[in-house]
Amino acid sequence: MLSGPDSFDEFVQTRGWALLRFAYVLSGDPHLAEDLVQEVLARLHRRWDRIAEMHNAEAYVRKAILRQFLSWRRRRAYREAVLAEVPEPAVFDEPQTRVLARDQMWQLLSGLPRAQRAVLVLRFYCDLPDPEIAALLDCGESTVRSQAARALARMRTVMAEKGLVGDG
Structure with missing residues (x-):
């Protein structure tokens, strides 16, 4: 370059x-x-x-x-x-469902602590493996895994509380 x-x-x-x-x-x-x-x-x-x-x-x-x-x-x-409140689930066509899911995901992510959110973005948006995430965040791989696990658990809890989780 x-x-x-x-x-x-x-x-x-x-x-x-x-x-x-x-x-x-x-x-x-x-x-x-x-x-x-x-x-x-x-x-x-x-x-x-x-x-x-x-x-x-x-x-x-x-x-x-x-x-x-x-x-x-x-x-x-x-x-x-x-932040706007989560809208009621749409039961219409697929594009509306995708928009609703995206909005709900944004709200779930916004409720996480910064480090947990960063770990999820680096893992799922940037598709980075744990060693690279750890290097970026200057922490251990076990910290990355625990932050991701806590973030996902928190998101699942919030989804269950708001009735966003399906019965299947």
Whole structure:
């Protein structure tokens, strides 16, 4: 990868949307996602020559976005998001059911602690194995597994409480 301002602009143009989608899945808020990506890219722009020489610059940027999301400075803004209540289950056609399921998933994810949410996003959205997640989060693989287990258990509990779990 080339270094210099042209390579930074090219990187942002080619990978910007993917980074924004990643931040959106982490945060669940389009405005916060934009802030996360913008802050990280602004901070990394100064050092882009060194970052561009790395084997995988995008992985480095994603890790920076993840760390910014998990940062204590973001906690207050993250908790201020207003969430709509879960709508009644739709019994109509398939597209409505998919939209409802997606909305319910967003609400379930938003109720998790940041670290648990990050583990689930990295595992299921980014399709990363536990060793890579552990490296990104600077923790042990057992911590990743326990965070994922706690998150999934919490989501199952909330789903049962809200009657979102089928009888089958």
